[in-house]
Amino acid sequence: MKALIAAELLQTLKEEGLYLLNEVEAIGNHTPLELLEATDGAGRWNTLQVLEHLNTYYRYYIPLIDRLLEKSTDPARTHFQPGWLGGYFTKTMLPQQGQVKNKMKAMKAHSPTAELDKEKVVGEFLQWQRKFLLMLEKARQKDIQAIRVPISIASFIRLRLGDVLMFITAHNQRHWVQIEQLLGRLPVAIG
Template identity: 40%
Template sequence: MESAVLIDDLQAQVRRIIATATTLKQLLPVDLDKAPAPGAWSVAQILAHLNFYGDYYLPALEKALAQAPPAKKYFKPGWLGNYFTKLISPNAAGEVRGKMKSPAQARPSSFVKAVDTLPVFIGQQQWLLELLEEARTKDLGSVRVPISIAKMIRLKAGDTFRFLIGHQQRHLLQLTRTLHQLQLN
């Protein structure tokens, strides 16, 4: 795939994520802190979960891009990157394959608050846009980023961007369902 086309697509997806997150500012924080059912995550918890991964992957991507050589016209995804991205991302119909259990360290506390998690999430999305812009000048296939759950497994930077954004899209669907269950949308 052409690197520029990939980056354009990923930036468009992040802008949609930012737009969705920005609409949450119109809701009462106390409502965003409510779980729709016992054992279910609140909007604040979903954002805290995504922030956990942003805290890991954004600095890792920044470090990888700093080491990357100049851009190549084409990016060839790796088989493992394709597998993980397909596994985590919603399909073309906007559906997820099934529930996945989050690692213990990525599970949010029930005490997190939207007033804390929402600004961090939006800030991380802005940073992600900046990293994608920087990625336009870098070879996304030449540097690798260790995945959060097994540092010895490393994905190409381009695949890491795809995986991270797919993961966010997955949880934004969860967030939308949560709002619907709470009758907030």
């Protein structure tokens, strides 16, 4: 993968993050609980479970990345060169033409239960998403290539911060497609 202009990358990730924040706020404010708890098949996740799945990743990554940003003394570089492994992880996560082509099974630590509280799950996601957006702003002042982040499923693997931020965004996009499909397939409540 070719080098990217770091400021443009972070701006793109911020725009994606703002879009998701606004969409989930709207879902939280306007979507009945019955729709958020409905699935599109036996053993499949509902919208709340998808959001809780994203919360599990944020619980790991945001506090960790915040600490790493605070400790970093390396100033921002103009360009960011994605690593081969980080680029691969991001590419496998990204939806293609609005579809998730390659299905993956979530790790046990990231698999939510079916019984979830709407206000708690949506509220927590919105808090994390706002923190993620603030973190992207902090990252503008740091070298997102020099900071190494241990990944949640195998802490001995450390990726460049820029790769982790791209992966988180791709993972969010992947699950946003899932939420759109879930809510789009279900009948709209009237009244």
